[in-house]
Amino acid sequence: MQRQQQTSQLEEQQQLSSSMNPPRGGAGNPANQPTYVEEPAIYYFTYTLTSDQHVPDIAVQIDRDSDFLLTGINGSSTGTYTLNFRLPSGRQVSNFEVLNTDLIGTANQPTAIGPPPIYRAGSNGPQLTLTDTSGGSNSIIIVFSGIRRIRTT
Amino acid sequence: MLNDPWIDPRGVDWTDALNPLRNPGWAKNNNRYVYDSLNEPYMMALRQAAGVEPRIYVGPDPVNQLIQPGITQDYEVPIEPNYWVWAVTASPAAGADFLFNVTDSVTGATFFSSPASAATLNPNRHGTTGRGPLYYLPHPHLYLPPSYPIIRIVNTNASAQLCRVTLFGCVEYSL
Numbered sequence: 001m002q003r004q005q006q007t008s009q010l011e012e013q014q015q016l017s018s019s020m021n022p023p024r025g026g027a028g029n030p031a032n033q034p035t036y037v038e039e040p041a042i043y044y045f046t047y048t049l050t051s052d053q054h055v056p057d058i059a060v061q062i063d064r065d066s067d068f069l070l071t072g073i074n075g076s077s078t079g080t081y082t083l084n085f086r087l088p089s090g091r092q093v094s095n096f097e098v099l100n101t102d103l104i105g106t107a108n109q110p111t112a113i114g115p116p117p118i119y120r121a122g123s124n125g126p127q128l129t130l131t132d133t134s135g136g137s138n139s140i141i142i143v144f145s146g147i148r149r150i151r152t153t
Numbered sequence: 154m155l156n157d158p159w160i161d162p163r164g165v166d167w168t169d170a171l172n173p174l175r176n177p178g179w180a181k182n183n184n185r186y187v188y189d190s191l192n193e194p195y196m197m198a199l200r201q202a203a204g205v206e207p208r209i210y211v212g213p214d215p216v217n218q219l220i221q222p223g224i225t226q227d228y229e230v231p232i233e234p235n236y237w238v239w240a241v242t243a244s245p246a247a248g249a250d251f252l253f254n255v256t257d258s259v260t261g262a263t264f265f266s267s268p269a270s271a272a273t274l275n276p277n278r279h280g281t282t283g284r285g286p287l288y289y290l291p292h293p294h295l296y297l298p299p300s301y302p303i304i305r306i307v308n309t310n311a312s313a314q315l316c317r318v319t320l321f322g323c324v325e326y327s328l
Binding site: 038069070098103106110113114116117146 | 169170242
């Protein structure tokens with residue numbers, strides 16, 4: 001008799017609990033969240049500027065299969081130049097172009113860009129604006145390093 | 154320092170660009186100053202914050218970067234509201250130097266107790282380019298509206314030169 005009472009109390013509690021916390025569905029359910037695989041990614045950009053040349057908004061195309069988290073910038077060049085680039089919001093990262101030696105890090109220590117902007121798959125990426133300040137031909141290499149995020153489900 | 158415990162790379166958040174564990178130049182036994190700066194509680198919160206994006210401000214504007222010898226010039230940086238600054242760079246002309254400081258327009262707080270030498274902070278001058286160009290502040294500075302940074306540059310060089318101070322940080326934006 002006592003056992004029967006305990007069982008009915010338990011059922012009652014379970015009913016109450018289920019009415020207070022209805023089963024979740026849709027995007028709120030962790031099982032329905034998209035899953036991703038993350039891999040290291042490097043976008044390698046090269047450009048040769050002529051003397052005092054200014055080029056705006058050069059696209060760095062992001063692969064169509066994965067988003068890109070930009071975490072660092074490094075590179076090299078044969079002369080000085082200034083640069084700016086766009087964030088995923090469309091705004092430029094800097095109010096004026098930045099001197100390359102103030103922003104471009106080294107392969108050992110890429111300049112950290114954080115919190116990392118996320119460029120969507122297939123987008124124009126960090127569209128670069130470049131201006132030569134060396135007064136001669138300037139071969140530029142800029143390496144955008146970060147993480148590729150591939151959606152698996 | 155060599156007795157610091159090994160950190161399993163599988164436990165490092167590689168999506169956090171300013172995580173000092175992800176760059177060898179910021180390792181605790183390599184650069185304790187930057188390691189501590191990036192682990193400072195406010196910095197930790199900004200590193201992982203949602204709704205902020207990186208922002209760089211260069212001062213002075215390109216038209217006013219050529220400063221005559223012995224001249225002191227102030228530049229009021231036209232920031233977006235709620236700008237957090239966590240690093241700075243300064244670039245004098247080759248073989249030259251200038252002094253600079255950054256002041257909060259409302260509180261009067263300065264980055265340095267007295268104007269700092271740009272050459273001293275510039276890694277190209279003392280062979281530490283391998284550690285990157287940025288000089289990290291020990292604590293990020295917030296410019297609450299209506300405050301803004303004022304960059305003061307004193308050209309101590311004997312001739313005119315291009316002087317640039319670049320501020321690195323982040324601003325808030327709606328998602």
